[in-house]
Amino acid sequence: MIVCQLAGFLGSGKTTLLIRLGTFLGNAGRRVAIIVNEIGEIGVDGAVIESDGMKSIELTEGCxxxxxxxSLQNTLRQIAREFAPDIIMIEPTGLALPTKIKQIVRTSMIGEDRTFTICLIDAFRARKLFDEAGTFLTRQMEGSDIIVVNKVDLVSHxxxxxxKNLVxxxxxxxxxxxxxxRDGQGIDEVVSLLEEAL
Ligand SMILES: Nc1nc2c(ncn2[C@@H]2O[C@H](COP(=O)(O)OP(=O)(O)O)[C@@H](O)[C@H]2O)c(=O)[nH]1
Ligand SMILES: [Mg+2]
Incomplete structure (x- = not known):
């Protein structure tokens, strides 16, 4: 089992990517559990169909x-015990730091310290975000195993x-x-990096 988290600002496309990756892995026969920490955002409910191999849980009452x-630790333990997934995917809020979540996973004692962190960056808003929150973005990137720049369908070469130069x-x-x-380009590359870690 591996625990994969998606770091990235609100609106960068975490939920959209999570659903894509979850569905892809589910169709490939993996057991996938999804934990989403949305506080007053659009969740995965309805979008992710719970099937035999897929389970999704939303934690909404705080960060x-x-x-x-x-609660995250309890949820991780419960999922590991009752669902025995191949992968648990976590979408924290946009302000979470990957290193903190990793620490919580490690100390949850689910017998698993293999984590995989994807840092998502919104290509469309990148200039503005780096200008306004560069230090924070840098910290999010530093704790990550791969950096994924999303929404390339919206930007010029x-x-x-x-x-790319900034990252x-x-x-x-x-x-x-x-x-x-949104349109799926590049997803296969993310999947193969993730599968290498599985
Ligand atoms: N054009 C475009 N829009 C996207 C893409 N990925 C996500 N979005 C949109 O960006 C918005 C925020 O996405 P969401 O997955 O909720 O981001 P989150 O807040 O990080 O979970 C939604 O309206 C998505 O439809 C993409 O690759 N291209
Ligand atoms: Mg989201």
């Missing part, structure tokens, strides 16, 4: 990296190059993938 860290400057060696979670 899983602070007030709800105990020059914008893509801009984001490479901050994080020179982390694998970097460009995708559109």
């Amino acid at each position: 899983i990296c602070c007030t709800l860290s105990g 020059d914008d893509k190059e801009y984001v 490479r400057y901050i994080s020179p060696s982390t694998p970097l993938v460009f995708i559109s979670a």
Whole structure:
């Protein structure tokens, strides 16, 4: 079993990617559990059909990296015990730091410290986000195993190059993938990196 988290700002496309990855892995015969920490956002309910191999849980009463860290641990333990998934995917709020979630997973003692962190960056808003919250974004990227730049369907080639240079400057060696979670381009690359970790 592996625990995969999706870091990234509100609106960067975490839920959209989560549903795509979950469905893909589910169709490939993996048992997938999804934990979403939405606080007044659009959840996965209805979008993810619970089937034999897929389970989704929403934690909505606070942030899983602070007030709800105990609930996250209990949820992880319960899922591991009762559902025995191949992969647990976690979508924290946009302000969570990957290192904090990793620590919570590690101390939940589910016998599993293999985590995989995807950091999602919104290509469309990248310039603005780096200007306004560069330090925070840098910290989100630092704790990640892959950096995924989303919404490439909305940006020009020059914008893509801009984001690429910026990411490479901050994080020179982390694998970097460009995708559109909406139309599906690049998803196969994310899946193969994830499958390598499974
Ligand atoms: N054009 C485009 N829109 C996207 C893409 N991925 C997500 N979105 C849209 O961006 C918005 C926020 O996506 P969501 O998955 O809820 O982001 P979250 O807040 O990070 O979970 C929604 O309206 C999505 O439909 C993409 O690749 N391209
Ligand atoms: Mg979301």
